[in-house]
Amino acid sequence: MGLVNFLTAIDLIVHSPLATMEPIQLFDPASSTYTYILFDPDSRDAVIIDPVDDQLQRDLDVLQANGLRLLWSIETHAHADHVTSAGRLVEHTGARSAAPQGCGIGTAAMQLQHGDELQFGAQTLRALHTPGHTAGSMSFVWRNHVFTGDTLLIDGCGRTDFQSGSARDLYRSLTQVLFALPDETIVWPGHDYRGRQHSTIGQERQHNARVAGRSEAEFVALMDSLNLPRPRRMDEAVPANLSSGLRHDAGGDALLAPRPPEGANAGTYAGDVPAELAWQWVQEDRSVLVDVRTDAEREWVGFVPGAVPVAWKQWPGMAPNPDFDAQVRAAAEGGKSLVLLCRSGVRSIAAAQRATALGLTAYNILEGFEGDPDEQAHRGVKGGWRKRGLPWRQK
């Protein structure tokens, strides 16, 4: 290689966007939370890490201004200090949500395990299980960057005194997982309360005030002695974040009791129940949730984890399912009542009536999965399981 060619090659390395690729770092002043947008410069495919509910419009604007297509909304953990916008981002952008498997965020489409990789364009984001702040917490590695959530902060670390936290686990996550990354890896924390933006693994390994130079026992003793106040929004934030920030806005009276069927339907099935009550019964193990929609609807629109699929009718042609009786009897084994879910609460009445005729106790879930269509014939906006923020996923 001649000298000129050699210099050109060097110049390309130094100035190519790949050599300087950095995340877009965004800040929520109310919670001191950092949100990150990473993107592939060629395809413009993007991911967002730890988006905040109050900043939804800002994040949508940043995506649009940069011509980015959001593929994934990713959580480092179930936050206690702010509510995620993941659920609403997914609705606005068509992105999918991903969360650590151990965090109990049942609404996330992808439940991440250690080592899982998310692709966006030619880029890869790798998940590292870094428990301690919470049992499910993860960090994410992209190129020479690591996004550490509340596991590793600049000159600090996340607390370990609630939400399944463990100082012992955190010590191991810090010293054995994160500090095993190359020293020059850039650390992008989930918070900073003093305006610092990033650090490096080498800096934190050598100087982090909580962990550098401390044995595991010393670190545990330090963490146990912190006596931190409860986060201001904890009681609101944690439950909301377990459903990707889609709030459980059930009216109190809606939860009181099932309603007997009226008019021509009187006496033909056990009754109508709001989605929240149906879900409560399922969690109390009193009822089995039966999804009577078609396979195609569950595949394409979304499904409720743990629901038993017993189609009332099937594509093509919406022909009656010949195995309905046998399948719905099997679902009710053990004598539990059934709560039946369809798209908008019509098919599930017919199915509940049939199940009742078979001698089972069957309730219709009001509004179905998607609710009735609005004036624009759009579903999912006027109520329904999904709109009410109950757990569901998409394949």
Ligand SMILES: [Fe+2]
């Ligand atoms: Fe946290």
